[in-house]
Amino acid sequence: MSKLKIQNLTAGYGDFQALFGIDLELNAKETVAIIGSNGAGKSTFMRSIAGLLKNTPDAVQFKGENIGDLPANKVVEKGIALVPEGRRLFPSLSVEENLLMGAYSKRKGPWNLNRIYELFPILKEKRNNPGTALSGGQQQMVAIGRALMSNPELLLCDEISLGLAPTTVKDIYKAFPAIQEDGTTVLVVEQDINQAMAVSDRIYCFQEGRVSLEGKPGEVSKDDIKAAYFGM
Amino acid sequence: MDWVNTIVQGVLLGGLYAMFATGLSLMFGIMRLVNIAHGDFIVLASYLALVVVTSLGLSPLISLVIVVPLMFVIGYVLQRYLLNKTLGDDILPPLLVTFGMSIILQNVLLEVFSADSQKLSAGALDIASITVSDQLSVGVMPLIVFISGVAIVGGLQFLFYKTELGRAFRATSDDQDTARLMGVNNSHIFALAMAIAMAVVAIAGVFLAMRTNFDPTVGPARLLYGFEAVIIGGLGSLWGTLAGGIILGVAQAVGAQIDPGWQIMTGHIVFLVILIFRPRGLFPRSVD
Numbered sequence: 001m002s003k004l005k006i007q008n009l010t011a012g013y014g015d016f017q018a019l020f021g022i023d024l025e026l027n028a029k030e031t032v033a034i035i036g037s038n039g040a041g042k043s044t045f046m047r048s049i050a051g052l053l054k055n056t057p058d059a060v061q062f063k064g065e066n067i068g069d070l071p072a073n074k075v076v077e078k079g080i081a082l083v084p085e086g087r088r089l090f091p092s093l094s095v096e097e098n099l100l101m102g103a104y105s106k107r108k109g110p111w112n113l114n115r116i117y118e119l120f121p122i123l124k125e126k127r128n129n130p131g132t133a134l135s136g137g138q139q140q141m142v143a144i145g146r147a148l149m150s151n152p153e154l155l156l157c158d159e160i161s162l163g164l165a166p167t168t169v170k171d172i173y174k175a176f177p178a179i180q181e182d183g184t185t186v187l188v189v190e191q192d193i194n195q196a197m198a199v200s201d202r203i204y205c206f207q208e209g210r211v212s213l214e215g216k217p218g219e220v221s222k223d224d225i226k227a228a229y230f231g232m
Numbered sequence: 233m234d235w236v237n238t239i240v241q242g243v244l245l246g247g248l249y250a251m252f253a254t255g256l257s258l259m260f261g262i263m264r265l266v267n268i269a270h271g272d273f274i275v276l277a278s279y280l281a282l283v284v285v286t287s288l289g290l291s292p293l294i295s296l297v298i299v300v301p302l303m304f305v306i307g308y309v310l311q312r313y314l315l316n317k318t319l320g321d322d323i324l325p326p327l328l329v330t331f332g333m334s335i336i337l338q339n340v341l342l343e344v345f346s347a348d349s350q351k352l353s354a355g356a357l358d359i360a361s362i363t364v365s366d367q368l369s370v371g372v373m374p375l376i377v378f379i380s381g382v383a384i385v386g387g388l389q390f391l392f393y394k395t396e397l398g399r400a401f402r403a404t405s406d407d408q409d410t411a412r413l414m415g416v417n418n419s420h421i422f423a424l425a426m427a428i429a430m431a432v433v434a435i436a437g438v439f440l441a442m443r444t445n446f447d448p449t450v451g452p453a454r455l456l457y458g459f460e461a462v463i464i465g466g467l468g469s470l471w472g473t474l475a476g477g478i479i480l481g482v483a484q485a486v487g488a489q490i491d492p493g494w495q496i497m498t499g500h501i502v503f504l505v506i507l508i509f510r511p512r513g514l515f516p517r518s519v520d
Contacts, residue, residue, distance in 0.1 A: 052409055072412035082413050090406040093399065101403050104396070105415030150415065 003028045003185050004049070004154055005061040009068075011041075011048045018044040020209045026154070031176070031186040033196035036206035037229060042189040043085050045206070046158045049187075050082035051075035062154070076105045081152035085159045085189075087143040089131035096127040098142050102149025109151025110182045116145040119175050137168035144172070148179065155179065157188040161195060173199055193225060207231050237368050238489040239482055244370070246461075246481025247378030248443065250474040251436035252454050253461035254384060255429035261468035262405045262425040263311075263319060265326050269334035271455030273430065276337055277303055277437025278446045282350055292352040292442050300434040307430025312423035319422070334451065341448035352441040377439045384432055385474045391428075392470070401425055405468075460503040466513030475514060479506075 004026040011019040018041045026032050036042050047053050049060055051072035059068035062078055070078070081102075089098050099116055117124035120141040126134060131142050140160055147155060161169040169192070176199060180186060190196040196203055197217040205213035205228035213220065213228030252274060259265045267273075277299055284295040318325040360372035392398035404411040404421050412418055440446060440454065461480050465472030480499050487498025506514065 050413060052412070071417075072409070073415045073417045076413060076415045084410060084413065088407055088410040090403045090410065092402045092406050097399055097402075100396075101399060101411075101414045104400060146414070 002026060003030070003063060004187070006049070007059060007061070009045070009048060009055060009059045011044050011053045011055060013044075018209050019048065022206075022209075022211055024204060024211065024214075026185055026187060028185055029180065029183050030202065031180065031188070031200045033200035033203045034187070034189045034206060035191065035193055035196050035203060035225070035229065036212075037191075039208075040206040041209040042206050043158055044209075046082060046085075046156050046187075046189055049075075050080060050156060052082075073105075076150050076152075077107065079107065079151075079153035080156065081147035081150045081154070082156040083140075083143045083147045083158060083160055085162065087136075087139045089139055089142055089146075091130065091132045093131060094128050095123055095131050095134065095142055098131040099123070099127075099145050099149055102146035105150050107151040111148045111151050113149075116148060119148075119178055120145055135168075136164050137172065140164065140168075140172055141175075144175065144179075152184060154185045154187065157186065159189050159191065161190060161192050169195065193229075205229055234367070234489065238485045240368065240370060241374070242482030242485030243478050244374035244378045244481070245485060246474075246478030247374070247381035248436065248439055248477070249457050249461045249480050250381045250477025251377070251384060251432060251439065252458035253465070253473045253477055254381075254388065254470065255433045255436070256455075256458045257462045257465070257468060257470060257473040258388070258425060258429040258432070260462065261470075262401050263315075263422050264323070264405075265315065265319065265426075266323070266330070268327060268330040268455065269337060269451075270330075270433070270458055271451030271453065272334045272337040272341075273303070273433045273451075274437045274440060274454045275341065275446055275448060275451040277434040278350075278352075278441035279341055279345055279448075280434075281352060281438045281441050282345075285352055292354050292438055293357075295352075296435060296438050299438055300431050303430040303434035303437075304427045307433075308423045308427035310430075311426035312419060315426065316419050316422055338448050338451060345448065347447055347449070349445040349447045350441070351445045352438070354442050358442075373442060377443065380435060380439065381474065381477065384435065385470050388428070388432075389470050397424070457499070460499065463513055464503060464506050466516035469513070469515045472513060472515030479514075 002025040006022055006024040009019055009022040010017065022045060034042050048055055051070050055068035057066040057069045062080060067075060067078055090101060093101065099113060122138055123141055123145060126138065131139065160172060188199065200217060202216055204211055205225060207228060213224060256267060256270050259267050280299045280302060281292055281295045284290060284298050285292055315326060318329045354373060357373050361369040362372060363369050392401060400416050400421055404416055404418055408418050457480060461476035462473055464479050465476030479502065483502035484495045484499040488495035
């Protein structure tokens, strides 16, 4: 049985429809990347799974349970955590307080403050600094650490390389094997196609709110991706 | 020595103003909610205390044991089932709804209790004082009010910065969507914040009733003092609110010392001067 099953997901903002009947499946311990140009609906898709946008109950199935209509605070209790686009750290909270907020749902699991500090040692040094006073890369580490603190079974990472230097992106992705070690399934949205291909078992390409391509990194050609990405 | 006395009395009065203001500061700091009915809730608490004192024969201070939990529950229910529905990008709905509540509260109180002025007597405490020197005495009741004000601000500061609930308050205030992603139920958190604010309002209302006469129409003036203290101190800052209350109390006391008719106006003038030179108040929250 798949870990996450998305069926005919439609979502939008007011009168604007961003997603048109998305179908997607994610198996346990798998890492799947979603690529696509700006405005393709990738972030809307992630927000829908995380419960920030309401849907029909059966549009999102997690471990066989319909959760499409659950609010975000209930979705995280089920074991899904989102690293939102733009990090969205809490400006009035320190690094450590930001991380502790991640544990608000009290889900049991392998992740705690010490383990996050082992994964990202720089955060321990900066734990009393305001989260937003850190560099972009360090803020991204806080955002990932904060999501892990909820001990998710499915980690959603939305554009974690956006606006970061390539070396910083590499450092952040280096943490992924440790995250997956405990069986965490990962769904990443990534604009950097090479990065997406490197970290994922499968990729989906979104175009104008629809899935335009699905496949394994080794099996899809650059031309396939170009066509799916740009609709050429 | 007259001036020292004036300033001491002003500081003590500031403790009460800080209490008026703390609830407002909490509501604005967490929910960005400007509660126009705040002063009327203070008066409601005064009347609840009056009912408890007259019906059960308790001392006004003991009535806090009943009035504070009651106002806590009223605050929770009000926020959860009414005010949460008004919150959003537009600040007008909560302003209009709380303005309406202000009118309703005043008229209900008027209907039930009449326009007669009331006061709660604390017995011997009303006139008890501590003599510091020949020319300076400090009233025990104003001192209790001031110490309570400082304790409330200190307690709330602890709650905000040292507890998980306080962290959730601050996170929700920063970014509601992201707080929900952490598992925070914003509706419940907002209702809890309002409940705590109303508990503070209850204490302020009981002390108001013990310090001075009250009737159903005195709420808006308490709201004004509360607003001035919050804005002087800096929006969302608890210690700033205490400082704002004290500055306002001292300004009014100094004004009254110069000429009794100048008491209220001096407070407003000091408020305006601070607003001109420090529009965000003296101790604004850095992230606002």
